Amino acid sequence: MVFKRLLGSLGVGGPTVDTVLEPGAVLPGGALSGQVHLKGGDSDFTIEHITLELVARVEAEHDDGESEGAVVFDRFSVGGNFRLAAGERHSVPFSVMLPWETPITELYGQGLGIVLGVRTELAVSGAKDKGDLDPLSVRPLxxxxxxxxxxxxxxxxxxxxxxxxxxxxxxxxxxxxxxxxxxxxxxxxxxxxxxxxxxxxxxxxxxxxxxxxxxxxxxxxxxxxxxxxxxxxxxxxxxxxxxxxxxxxxxxxxxxxxxxxxxxxxxxxxxxxxxxxxxxxxxxxxxxxxxxxxxxxxxxxxxxxxxxxxxGPGMGTAIAAGAAGLAVGVVGGMVAAEVVDEVGDFFEGDEEDEGDED
Structure with missing residues (x-):
């Protein structure tokens, strides 16, 4: 699931950014790799910096109940200080290390209802934009x-x-x-x-x-x-x-x-x-x-x-069989579908300018 967004601060004709993560779930404390794909706009622009933010949907307890909000829990600078010509396509590879305490989002491929994302911030000619948003999957250590x-x-x-x-x-x-x-x-x-x-x-x-x-x-x-x-x-x-x-x-x-x-x-x-x-x-x-x-x-x-x-021999097999019940028994069908919807709501609702989706 990739969300492409036009650089809202520059309007029509600005560069676009599309961040693609390597497929598969990553480990806490492990490497998160991918590519930031840029496409030049109608004129030349200076790309001042490209920053990745790790974002989580977090609950907060208050005296009058609970609320949910987005929390940025790490930032990485992965490139910048180069000229992007009109219509030019340019890719920036990256590999960054996740925090050790990054929450796990799945067990045996089953979603747990935890929503994490990678948000790409692009600074162009003095203007900043949260340009691209992608779900992040993390498997247990x-x-x-x-x-x-x-x-x-x-x-x-x-x-x-x-x-x-x-x-x-x-x-x-x-x-x-x-x-x-x-x-x-x-x-x-x-x-x-x-x-x-x-x-x-x-x-x-x-x-x-x-x-x-x-x-x-x-x-x-x-x-x-x-x-x-x-x-x-x-x-x-x-x-x-x-x-x-x-x-x-x-x-x-x-x-x-x-x-x-x-x-x-x-x-x-x-x-x-x-x-x-x-x-x-x-x-x-x-x-x-x-x-x-x-x-x-x-x-x-x-x-x-x-x-x-x-x-002893066979313990791993027995444990895996028991754990499959833990994961599949409750985290199934309807819950998994709701999690997918929630990911979309999380990223779309986090931006005022909806932009274009891919």
């Missing part, structure tokens, strides 16, 4: 996929995913928003948990995993959230028995008693050695406190039993 696979095998079902404006306290979060993936619990946890939310914060050194349970209130207590925080290495992902590892995380999350509801726990998975560490081995501990979205920490730790067993 191996550790992210392995964790989601394990959750699917454990019986959790995908409900929804969104981007929330704000920071999670006690983490290494760098972007102004974070992604929440909401999952419905399997039957054995349904009486204790309404849903769990998974947030991934990736970085060059590894992956932070924040689990939050929206738990059903007991007879003497109101429902409350419980947060757990784990870190995972990017290396040796295939050496971990993720079913056992993630199962231990979920048990820690769900088995908190009401009196410990506000307390979180830290853990660190060293995938290369297949071991699980707790407490101060957390490489992000210097940020202080426990990860709560209001930024407030709690003073106690709760540690459960961690598992780091190497997976």
């Amino acid at each position: 191996p550790a992210q996929e392995a964790i989601l696979e394990a959750l699917g095998q454990l019986g959790f079902g995908f409900k929804s995913a969104d981007l929330e404006l704000g920071h999670i306290g006690g983490t290494g979060q760098r972007l102004p928003f974070y992604q929440e993936i909401e999952l419905a619990p399997p039957s054995q946890y349904a009486h204790q948990v309404n849903e769990i939310e998974v947030t991934f914060l990736a970085g060059p050194g590894g992956l932070e995993v924040i689990l939050e349970a929206d738990r059903r209130g007991g007879f003497f207590s109101e429902g409350h959230d419980a947060l757990h925080h784990f870190t995972v290495s990017h290396h040796g992902v295939e050496q971990i028995n993720w079913h056992a590892e993630v199962d231990s995380w979920i048990r820690q999350l769900v088995e908190h008693r009401a009196s410990y509801g506000g307390h979180g726990s830290h853990g660190h998975v060293d995938a290369h050695h297949g071991s699980h560490h707790h407490g101060h081995s957390d490489p992000y501990a210097a940020h202080g406190g426990h990860p709560h979205k209001d930024g407030h920490g709690h003073g106690d730790h709760h540690h459960g039993d961690g598992h780091g067993h190497r997976s």
